[in-house]
Amino acid sequence: MSDLAPLAEAVAVDPLVGHPADYHVFHNFLERCKELPAITTAVVWPLSSVALRGAIEAAEEGLIEPTLIGDEAEMKALADEIGVDISNYPILQADTESRAAELGCIMCRSGNAQAIMKGSLHTDELMRAAMNKDTGLRTNRRISHVFVMDTPAYDRTLLISDAAINITPELEDKVHIIQNAIDLAHALGIPEPKVALLSAVETVNPKIKSTLDAAALCKMADRGQITGGILDGPLAFDTAVSARAAEIKKLESPVVGQADILVVPDLESGNMLAKQLEYLGGAQMAGVVLGARVPAILTSRADSAETRLTSCAVAVLMHYATHPVIKV
Template sequence: MSAKPAVRNTTWAELAVGASASIERTCTAQDLILFAHVSGNLNPLMLPSAGDATPSDPVAPSMWVGSLVSAVLGNILPGPGTLYRSQNLRFLRRVHVGDKVTATVVCREKRDEPVAVFDTRVVDAGGVVVCEGTAEIDAPTVTRITEARDLPTLIVDSVDHFGALVAKAARLPPLKTAVVCPHDHNSLGGALMSAERGLIEPILIGDPARIAAAAKELGKDLSGYAIEAFADERQAAARAVAMVHEGRAGAVMKGDLHSDVLLAEVVKKDGGLRGHARISHVFALDVPTLDEVLYVSDAAINIAPDLMTKVDIVQNAVDLARACGLETPRVGILSAVETINPAIPSTLDAAVLSKMAERGQIRGAIVDGPLAMDNAIDVEAARTKGIASLVAGRANVLIVPNLEAGNMVAKELTFVARAEAAGLVLGAKVPVMLTSRADNERARLASCALAQLYGYYRREGRPFGLEPPVAKAAE
């Protein structure tokens, strides 16, 4: 393993008047967020817009610009061992996200050991001065050779993937949605927020007294919403399914009731919402360390799926990912190992699913497996294992071997990696939003966006925003 580059400082005795050093840096949104955390300065002019708000052009804090000067002094000239006495700066221009700047220090004067004075300047890519000033420092008096240091990795969730999906879904007409038992502030608040954002047109089904109490807690007026009175949870779930058959609802949303109560009505052979494919559930996860939404299935419905059930699970997840904008999803079929082992049945299923995708029995995606979690998600882990694949290290859809594994993966990402989760039941005649009773309003809002986009994909045969192919005229 190659040694890390070493940095040698310049002592006061070695320092020459006129010596100079520079660094280049491009300002990023993450820089502004980290600086706000460290400094406590939350000036909105200096922070990227939150969530799906109108994008802003934030100004880099002037002291962030000034801190680049200290980086040159402390890292390069004079380097390790340097300590500030004073620094003055005049700020002449503003720096914005995406701007490249160069910070330069020039030794102007040496005073009594160890004092030295530097002219300091930061210029933009065009050479225009951003800030300038003078630094008085104590230069090191002892030679130090320091190995370059790798700082711990920081995770900054600066990209709101769900916000983009919500904004896209809001361009569609509101989806008439039967909301089953919205008896608490989370379930009712999520439904009302989604309605206010133009995602759904909710029909509230449940105990009117409990719904009213939840609305009072939220400070919301329900006079503009349809309410159907059912005190019994099973009857409310059955009524939601019936409304789909009547054409009065195009989606179902779970409220404050157990998932199995709602699913029992959805999957009934007579009068339920079964379609041609096996019903499955997909978690859509906005993970801070990933550049796109991650889809995990099945973690909520099929306990120990056989091979042909997994075919439907994969296809359902692929359809949702495509509906949300992934042109060709990369599907990793998970197991404990990345090699086929007859003693581990999930590795055999994974290999068969991969081949089925190659033969067109699973459509619209690149599928590979078996893959372990590390080499499905991390490029370096895949490279270390010597796995050559279009999916390994880059999977954006994960298919788990069974419900237990899927539930653990999804909840570990949510509670350990601080991912935000939305959920949708697929394969039924209409989308079913199967959020957890502990989910907040934002998770329910994102689930409504998934339902909107998936419903459009099912109806139109293409993702929303993608124009249909133009038929060529016969020659």
């Protein structure tokens, strides 16, 4: 018998995460959106089949009212090729990706769009326009990205930040990253999210900067500099999501084993974590950018139309969390 056989058997009998494998998060988001009006959305450069189809399907689901921004002739040719009808949607002509991104930001700044959606252009191109100090979408908050995960083996909505915008965030940046994620969690129906500040270990080590940041951030939350959530860290990934792992390591806190938000040390670790959960763990994920004037629906060019649909739903819930529907 292999030396690994007893370990494999133990994991099969006593898994560290015992939730039955199912999807339980994104369906609820889409159901909630059925009670809400569609949001006007600037769709920037939807010149791939997935990008264009995702925008139109989101419109047909009643999530967004899109304005398509890009080369009109190319979009119409693509629509004919993939069998999508775009005749009912306004089109803004843009000859280049950068001009399309600029027009999308102008629509949002003028109040003609309540969200902006990335099409098939590169993320840097869209964010360069959005982060322009004079003509972009910046506020007094630092802009950050959140992956919202529907993970089969985990019985909670899981948010991961930041895995797409801030490369090596400093302590002050992480304050904004955390507050943005907490505010999104509230919009998604999590009234007091549990925030795990991830590192490689659970103890403060002066040689590991993420542990020092985690300790400082927890104290800042104690002093009211971060509000609306419960913070703990440093925590390793296993103790953040597994009560059994925390028990083995003799850790006790309101966060261990039931984190709603995972705050990663840097973009590389966050991006790898999210995509490992997606490709090897079977997770579904949505992507949204926070801290701007409007929600930015930011997905990978490789993402499916289904992912873009759910990302739109997250943006809808985020919009109406700060702009409640007035019932007549």
